[in-house]
Amino acid sequence: MATERMLAATNTDKPLFIPFITAGDPSEEATIDIALTLQEAGASILELGIPYSDPLADGPTIQAASKRALTHGMSLEKALNLVPQMRKRGLSIPVIIFTYVNPLMQYGERRIAEEAAHHGIDGFIVPDLPYEESEEFADVCNEYDLSLVLLVAPTSKQRMIKIAERSQGFLYCVSSMGVTGARADFDPKVYDFLKTVREASKIPTAVGFGISTPEHVKSMREHSDGVVVGSALVAKIGELEEQLLDHNSRPSALNEIKTFVSSLISS
Incomplete structure (x- = not known):
């Protein structure tokens, strides 16, 4: 089922639009509503981030979201349990769990894969799992019909090709070195990198890290199959925190999120 969902997506x-949100930010109930709103807005795949106290790849915006979620008691287990609730409410697009090696290992690779498959989750992104150490978890994911989406950054062409061959679902292309966060512009060399990766990959490529304006989306779509939008969306959720926590004002806040997303991807 997971493979079928991913292939359909x-x-x-149509260009891929892959939004990132943090599980539990600003609450469990709001996270479910936001996921459904993003699907309505045209999301192809949902990245559901697990809040973590030491998020090595995340900039200040997503760190703040993790802090908000952890303050409200979110955990890896609770985040996994959100997905069946999303499915019951009508979420049909693939859900990829974004987490780090430490919580993954503490939870157990096989245990998390088994629970993910049972809960209607479609795969994982583990940004601090090097390609050279990813084979074992990739095999476990294969066993449970899950995709292990790998990140590729500008490096040797040979290594980029190897990463492209192992990644499943889609290939996550890192637009710039460092952590996530909105950027004003990108190094022109990124387009040569994206061309090389796209030629090497047999699966769709999506660009992330810093995609925050309609101009970014339009530019990156010319060099890839889609975009990942994280910090800009998470910042918007942070601005609307109080409204999202209030059941009465949440519909209006969700509409603001939908309008914001539409403005990004309609170019």
Whole structure:
């Protein structure tokens, strides 16, 4: 089922839009509503981030979201349990769990894969899991019909090709070195990198890290199959925290999120 969902989401001429949100930010109930709103807004795949106290790849915006979620008691187990609730409410797009090696190892690779498959989750992104150490978890994911999406950054062409061959679902192309966060512009060399990766990859490529304006989306779509939008969306959720926590004002806040997303991807 997970493979079928992923293929249906990526086997399309429509550019991929992959939003990132943090589980539990600002609450469990709001996270479910936000996920459904993003699907309505045109999301192809949902990245559900697990709040973590030491998020090595995340900039200040997503760190703040993790802090908000952890303050409200979110955990890896609770985050996994959110997905079946999303499915019951009508979420049909793939859900990829974004987490780090430390909580993954503490929870157990096989245990988390088994629970993910049971809960209607479609795969994982583990940004601090090096390609050279990813084979074992990739095999476990394969066993449970899950995708292990790998990140590729500008490096040797040979290494980029190897990463492209192992990644499943889609290939996450890192637009710039460092942590996540909105950027004003990108190094022109990124386009040569994206061309090389796209030629090497048999699966769709999506660009992330810093995609925060309609101009960014339009530019990156010319060099890839889609974009990942994280910090800009998480910042918007942070601005609307109080409204999202209030059941009465949440519909209005969700509409603001939908409008914001539409403005990004309609170019």
